[in-house]
Amino acid sequence: xxxxxxxxxxxxxxxxxxxxxxxxxxxxxxxxxxxxxxxxxxxxxxxxxxxxxxxxxxxxxxxxxxxxxxxxxxxxxxxxxxxxxxxxxxxxxxxxxxxxxxxxxxxxxxxxxxxxxxxxxxxxxxxxxxxxxxxxxxxxxxxxxxxxxxxxxxxxxxxxxxxxxxxxxxxxxxxxxxxxxxxxxxxxxxxxxxxxxxxxxxxxxxxxxxxxxxxxxxxxxxxxxxxxxxxxxxxxxxxxxxxxxxxxxxxxxxxxxxxxxxxxxxxxxxxxxxxxxxxxxxxxxxxxxxxxxxxxxxxxxxxxxxxxxxxxxxxxxxxxxxxxxxxxxxxxxxxxxxxxxxxxxxxxxxxxxxxxxxxxxxxxxxxxxxxxxxxxxxxxxxxxxxxxxxxxxxxxxxxxxxxxxxxxxxxxxxxxxxxxxxxxxxxxxxxxxxxxxxxxxxxxxxxxxxxxxxxxxxxxxxxxxxxxxxxxxxxxxxxxxxxxxxxx
Numbered sequence: 001x002x003x004x005x006x007x008x009x010x011x012x013x014x015x016x017x018x019x020x021x022x023x024x025x026x027x028x029x030x031x032x033x034x035x036x037x038x039x040x041x042x043x044x045x046x047x048x049x050x051x052x053x054x055x056x057x058x059x060x061x062x063x064x065x066x067x068x069x070x071x072x073x074x075x076x077x078x079x080x081x082x083x084x085x086x087x088x089x090x091x092x093x094x095x096x097x098x099x100x101x102x103x104x105x106x107x108x109x110x111x112x113x114x115x116x117x118x119x120x121x122x123x124x125x126x127x128x129x130x131x132x133x134x135x136x137x138x139x140x141x142x143x144x145x146x147x148x149x150x151x152x153x154x155x156x157x158x159x160x161x162x163x164x165x166x167x168x169x170x171x172x173x174x175x176x177x178x179x180x181x182x183x184x185x186x187x188x189x190x191x192x193x194x195x196x197x198x199x200x201x202x203x204x205x206x207x208x209x210x211x212x213x214x215x216x217x218x219x220x221x222x223x224x225x226x227x228x229x230x231x232x233x234x235x236x237x238x239x240x241x242x243x244x245x246x247x248x249x250x251x252x253x254x255x256x257x258x259x260x261x262x263x264x265x266x267x268x269x270x271x272x273x274x275x276x277x278x279x280x281x282x283x284x285x286x287x288x289x290x291x292x293x294x295x296x297x298x299x300x301x302x303x304x305x306x307x308x309x310x311x312x313x314x315x316x317x318x319x320x321x322x323x324x325x326x327x328x329x330x331x332x333x334x335x336x337x338x339x340x341x342x343x344x345x346x347x348x349x350x351x352x353x354x355x356x357x358x359x360x361x362x363x364x365x366x367x368x369x370x371x372x373x374x375x376x377x378x379x380x381x382x383x384x385x386x387x388x389x390x391x392x393x394x395x396x397x398x399x400x401x402x403x404x405x406x407x408x409x410x411x412x413x414x415x416x417x418x419x420x421x422x423x424x425x426x427x428x429x430x431x432x433x434x435x436x437x438x439x440x441x442x443x444x445x446x447x448x449x450x451x452x453x454x455x456x457x458x459x460x461x462x463x464x465x466x467x468x469x470x471x472x473x474x475x476x477x478x479x480x481x482x483x484x485x486x487x488x
Contacts (some may be wrong), residue, residue: 055105062112063100066093069119089118135202135211137165137183141462143352144177146191161462169199178352185211187236188225190350195220200239210234217241221255226269243275243290251391260292265303267391285337287388303390304338304382307364312398319401323370326400330378331365332393338382342389345378347481348465349395359383372479375399402478409437409470409480416486422458423486427466436471459486 070089096111139161147156151168159171159179173179173195181189183202191197200214211229214237215222226236228249238245241260245252250269256262264273265287273280275290282288286300310331312318320326330343340360344351345368355376356368360383379395413428430450431437437444439454446452456464468480 055109056100059096059100059105059109059112062109062116063093063096066096066112066116066119069116073119073122085118085122089115089122092118135166135184135204135213137181137189137199137202139163139165139179140182141180141350141352142177143179143348143350144174144193146171146173146177146179160460162460165199167199167202170196171199172196178350180350183213185213185229185234186227187213189215190223192221192223195222197222200237213237214239217254217256219256219258221253223251223253225251240290242292243273243296246272246274253389262290263388264288264290265388265390267303267306285390301386301388302337302384303388304384305335306391306393307332307335307338307341307380307382309378309380309393309396313396315397315399317399317401321402323372323402326371326402327367327369328371328398328400329365329367330380332380334364335382335390337384338390339385340383342381342383342392343378344380344392345376347374347376348483349377351377351379351395359389360387371400373400373402374479374481409468409478414484416484423461425456425459425464425484425486427454427456428452431470432472434472438469438471440465440467461486 066089070086070093073086073089092111092115096108096115099105099108099111139159142159142161146159148159148163148165149156149170149172156172165171165181171179171181171191173191173193175193177193179191181191183189196218197220198216198218200216201212202214204211210232211234213235216239218241222238224236224238224247226247226249234248236247238247238254240254240256240262243262243264245254245264247269250271251267252269252271253265253267254262264271264282266282266284268284270284271282273282273288273290273296276293276295278296280288280296280300282300285303285305287303288296288300290296310333312328312330318326318328330345332341335341340362341364342359343356343361343366344354344358345356346352346354355371356366358366376398377395378398379392381392382390384390409429409431411427411429413426415426417424417426427439429452431446431452433448433450435446435450437446437452440456444452444454462485463483464486466480466482466484468482470478470480472478
């Protein structure tokens with residue numbers, strides 16, 4: 001009897017339920033179990049490893065962010081005016097670093113987060129109290145003798161590069177000295193010879209970030225490059241005996257005579273000059289004078305424009321047979337409003353000690369003779385009909401060499417070590433055999449092959465000048481000049 005034919009639907013279900021037997025050996029089974037177990041272990045290890053790396057990075061970022069917040073709180077004065085929260089933040093940050101070094105990244109992250117929170121709370125507390133951030137200025141360059149007197153000190157102390165200045169500090173220069181001061185907002189103040197200034201307000205409002213800077217001038221002669229602040233309402237104030245100049249951004253010069261008469265020259269930007277109940281806006285290339293009885297003499301008068309230097313430019317090198325034949329002609333363009341010119345040539349970029357300081361010059365060129373070998377900076381300004389000096393041109397550089405120069409000199413090693421009691425400079429090099437070597441006017445011994453070593457100790461931070469002279473056996477002389485950055 002023929003069995004009944006199954007329907008198509010039942011046939012499909014029967015096919016699905018048709019089991020097939022797959023024979024696997026025991027060794028193969030164990031091999032696959034081992035491979036799968038190994039893959040699982042690798043996956044678990046990678047998961048934990050990546051998690052550890054992620055936490056380490058998070059902890060590292062949190063510590064860096066906490067350090068930044070703590071530094072901001074310190075600059076805002078939290079160490080003094082919000083000591084409890086500030087010290088707690090310092091402790092939390094210390095714990096975070098210790099935990100990080102020990103590999104406990106989770107704990108390090110937690111401590112860093114707490115440190116940043118406390119630092120921000122300390123700064124917010126200062127803002128709520130309306131306190132201002134203490135700021136400072138720094139002596140960055142010095143020529144000759146200058147002195148500083150602190151508010152609570154009775155005597156004057158020698159100034160030196162790297163010294164910080166704050167409110168009510170007094171600075172005085174003498175007939176042969178100048179000082180360059182840099183404020184923490186990039187403003188530059190140059191105090192010329194025979195001047196006395198007093199540092200005024202140096203603050204920043206924690207809440208608005210408005211910066212206030214000021215100086216008081218007695219009998220003084222200064223130049224200032226005042227940078228514009230990114231915060232509105234910030235200003236730099238120059239207080240004179242009979243006037244006040246308020247500036248947001250400008251290059252200007254102020255001179256106060258012993259009789260308390262003031263001259264304000266603005267080279268770029270603007271300045272608001274108030275005196276005797278009046279306020280006058282002085283614009284670029286203008287000057288105004290104020291008498292000792294606080295009466296502004298006149299409306300702003302024009303200054304001469306800055307000349308353009310023609311030659312030499314671009315570090316041009318001149319080589320002459322000997323100093324007697326060495327001549328360099330410096331030329332510049334005529335400047336609008338100029339009736340005469342002022343030429344300065346120096347071997348330092350600040351023009352603290354000009355080798356040539358000539359005015360008034362009626363020509364637009366000058367021929368310098370018998371300059372020693374070395375690098376020279378030069379610039380020119382224009383004088384108007386009243387003799388008032390306008391802005392200097394940008395300086396240019398040239399170099400002089402002589403073909404009969406003395407023995408060659410090569411500096412082979414230069415090392416600066418920074419220490420608590422001052423910086424130390426180690427200098428090593430070679431020069432010609434039997435040559436005489438003088439460094440900063442001191443005789444420097446050399447060995448039979450011309451090698452020399454010299455050490456300078458207790459050097460203040462700043463640009464340390466090296467004046468080197470080599471005299472060959474035949475008597476020919478060569479001069480070298482170089483400034484070495486020390487501790488900056």
